[in-house]
Amino acid sequence: MRTLFLELMEQYVVAKNPKLMLRRSETVVERMLSNWMSICLYQYLKDSAGEPLYKLFKAIKHQVEKGPVDAVQKKAKYTLNDTGLLGDDVEYAPLTVSVIVQDEGVDAIPVKVLNCDTISQVKEKIIDQVYRTQPCSCWPKPDSVVLGEYPPIHESHVPDCVGMGSMGPWVRDGATLILSKVGVSQQPEDSQQDLPGERHALLEEENRVWHLVRPTDEVDEGKSKRGSVKEKERTKAITEIYLTRLLSVKGTLQQFVDNFFQSVLAPGHAVPPAVKYFFDFLDEQAEKHDIRDEDTIHIWKTNSLPLRFWVNILKNPHFIFDVHVHEVVDASLSVIAQTFMDACTRTEHKLSRDSPSNKLLYAKEISTYKKMVEDYYKGVRQMVQVSDQDMNTHLAEISRAHTDSLNTLVALHQLYQYTQKYYDEIINALEEDPAAQKMQLAFRLQQIAAALENKVTDL
Secondary structure: OHHHHHHHHHHHHHOOOHHHOOOOOOOHHHHHHHHHHHHHOHHHHHHHHHHHHHHHHHHHHHHHHHOOEEOOOOEEOOOOOHHHEOOOOOOOOEEEEEEEEOOOOOOOEEEEEEOOOEHHHHHHHHHHHHOOOOOHHHOOOHHHEEEEEOOOOOOOOOOOOOHHHEOHHHOOOOOEEEEEEOOOOOOOOOHHHOOOOHHHEOOOOOOOOOOOOOHHHHHHHHHHHOOOHHHHHHHHHHHHHHHHHHHHHHHHHHHHHHHHHHHHHOOOOOOOHHHHHHHHHHHHHHHHOOOOOHHHHHHHHHHHOHHHHHHHHHHOHHHOOOOOOOHHHHHHHHHHHHHHHHHOOOOOOOOOOOOOHHHHHOOOOHHHHHHHHHHHHHHHHHOOOOOHHHHHHHHHHHHHHOOOOOOHHHHHHHHHHHHHHOHHHHHHHHHHOHHHHHOOHHHHHHHHHHHHHOOOOOO
């Protein structure tokens, strides 16, 4: 990987655009770096940064579910993302229902829902609470369970006037519901084979395409935005009111955001050897190529660690946790991820009333976050150097620790799939490279290809 990086760096320096290096993942070595960082930072993530990230995810999820969420538009009352904000004032009330799981005991489990939730949303909240001690990947899907009154008194149905089957009009606070799993062989028309309580289930209405905001309301809103100057000013005033709501949510989540940033960037935490080793490598190469622009070195480090690793898991917590990330939660995570990216840049953005809401939200904190990034890079530079021998020892320890977790045959197969795609180019390169000629690598690759798929070779 080191050799490939030296060649990549040489290409960017010769082309006189070194700042562009590591911006994407188009080359093999850039993808290798992503995997290398992921493996080397796994233990750090497990010991230090994982818990703050999980708490941040759960805090966002709790805030979102505390208020109405439009199941069709994927917009929420409580969010950090202005494009995912439910603008309409929806009347709602919290309800607490007791849930009994069929064939799993008689103890009722209290679950908090909203009277404006769809049946699917209620199912999700119930499943989340009932199976919270089990991995998310083992939870039943909402469409594989049904809800019914307990005990079943009369046949229940969702009124036609209720969009998406909202449950509010006919489920009272304190009601007891039964959660039943749908039989695998059961057909909807087989009324004689219904599970107990299924005929009394809270049915979802499939013919409606709206939930909390009617499509006609969206049309009217669109006309308003294209209307007169007065209407546009009114829309802008409403937007500013919504910004206040975004700020309120941001204030509630602030401590969780700060805790995650500190776990990643605070110099007090033990810096993984791989970070020190690779940052020193970048510093050495910058000096070798007479690159004195601190901005370039800063960009290299930012592209190799914060943007390549931390932003990726911040936007995709399901990569490391067994969780399901809803679109409305993902919208808020994207705002925090963008803030983290802004903190890693040295460019100063002048803010105005027309600036994106995510930049306005964290306008006060961004300078603090930028300083955290600068201090982190300085702190890593001042650490005791990690030698090649120390790094090799550390990698050997990681390899031993995960011997049973990694499948080398799968990795080799993936490498071979890449080789298939560029077979002729790789063979030509190996035949021209002096080191590869000595080890007969082109010949060996041809042997592998012949053995695996009877590929026509020069053998």
